[in-house]
Amino acid sequence: MDDNARPHCANIVDECLQSEDITRMDWPAYSPDLNAICVWDMLVRRIAARQLPPTCLPELRRALLFKWCNIPQDEIDNLILSMPRRCKACITSSGRHTPY
Numbered sequence: 001m002d003d004n005a006r007p008h009c010a011n012i013v014d015e016c017l018q019s020e021d022i023t024r025m026d027w028p029a030y031s032p033d034l035n036a037i038c039v040w041d042m043l044v045r046r047i048a049a050r051q052l053p054p055t056c057l058p059e060l061r062r063a064l065l066f067k068w069c070n071i072p073q074d075e076i077d078n079l080i081l082s083m084p085r086r087c088k089a090c091i092t093s094s095g096r097h098t099p100y
Helices: 011-019 039-048 057-069 073-081 083-092
Strands: none
Touching: 039 057, 039 073, 073 083
16 A cells, blocks of 8 residues: 555556565545554654664664664654544545645
């Protein structure tokens, strides 16, 4: 499942999905994202903020695992507690873009 964003539609992504026999789900434009735990964004931001970015996949893996293990529980709790606001915003926007 992806949102048809450019990086997800790149030829290399299509080739990888085909080589792994992964079928994409239909995902219409403007589909709401109600994932309450947007931890991936937290991880990406923390990795990007490092003085020296990872230079290889094993280093990136180690950095992600380290950052994952050190996300404060209160940040995760805040994401979960934001779900009612996310749902309301999604309903108000008829499933289109929300500030989340």
